Amino acid sequence: MTTSRTYHHGDLRNTLIAEGLALLEEGGVSKMSLRAIAARAGVSHAAPKNHFANLRALYTAMAAEGYRRHVAFMRAGLPKRASRPAKLAAAMRGYVRFAQEHPHLFALMFSSDLCDLDDAELQTAGAESYGVLREISAGLDWDKADKPHADLRAETMIWSLVHGFAQLSNSGMLSTAPDGSALPALSVTDVVPAFKYRS
Amino acid sequence: MTTSRTYHHGDLRNTLIAEGLALLEEGGVSKMSLRAIAARAGVSHAAPKNHFANLRALYTAMAAEGYRRHVAFMRAGLPKRASRPAKLAAAMRGYVRFAQEHPHLFALMFSSDLCDLDDAELQTAGAESYGVLREISAGLDWDKADKPHADLRAETMIWSLVHGFAQLSNSGMLSTAPDGSALPALSVTDVVPAFKYRS
DNA sequence: TGTACATCAGTGAACGCGCGTTCACTGATGTAC
């Protein structure tokens, strides 16, 4: 947002996405509305119509931006020259750390209630995020590598594991036992099965 | 709902929970409201106040009932006399099948936006559900069983795996590849690492 | 067995609120000549 305001904003589309994400991080889904986001962007609540057909389209664009940040998070922690297992561990930790640091955004990215999950831009961004785990887990050799679809099973296992861990962690279910007592903090990598790579 | 209606309903509390769950299954979270549930129960929308302080309390009671059904689902598929690995596989499949057959209820049960996750009744019901997996994965011996918190790590791995698999499955992300092509259908048990039991 | 009365669990109208959307409008910008 520039200090010298003009009648025309200049970059309202991106500003709406950015302010929407900021509002989401602060207050969660329940605090988001077209009016609140427009107000934060310093614009009347009818202005977004020029850039997004409806609220759902704005949420979808926010989710796509979420995936881009998600990819960046995973890539940021990836050591350049390291063993593949070390890279996999880094990517898994990045996945979970993103979810933990941006719980509301993480939830938005998987919410069919709020986003159009079939949107092309969202699909593209999501595919790139998924691709990070996919690449690293290709050729991952574990107990059932002889069974069909070895690579698919490996990437599905890794993805389920990090995704479930992230969700449960965000629900507070990994830090407190059913009886209410505190649990020792586990990392997602404490919970990956043993494996090696075929190649 | 009885056919001969009286002024006093007789079992409105349970009816509200049941009709709320029915509405949730049919239309998802966005179709739920106090007014809609009351109308479904054949009662004015002020009547629920006598049984639930607010909407959140009703949602929380619905989620608790969800956990009870969740437990029943997992237990229903458990073979009485079978190896522990076979029991674990059955419980995992029950967990995922529940989520797939009741996606909206499953989402409600983990939603801090809608439910009071600290509610005593909800905690009790949730602990029993968690307990099923916990019991079966106690003593599960996998690659890192010598490391600390072996049992905690085992149950966390199993839980993360089934939970993540269920979530991703419900988001449609396990049936369609990033490029849009169809994927072979995997079961959650295709994705569990090898293990044996210590005892 | 009948009556009085407190309590419980409903009714239905009204309230205020925030929402997304619509609409006539207007200021700013870019282009043609």
Add this chain to the structure above:
DNA sequence: TGTACATCAGTGAACGCGCGTTCACTGATGTAC
């Protein structure tokens, strides 16, 4: 370089809607005597 004009991207008021909540009320039930 100046003017006319189309187009773009805003404004702000108004709309209707569904929501949860409140409130005075009333019918049904249970209990005391």
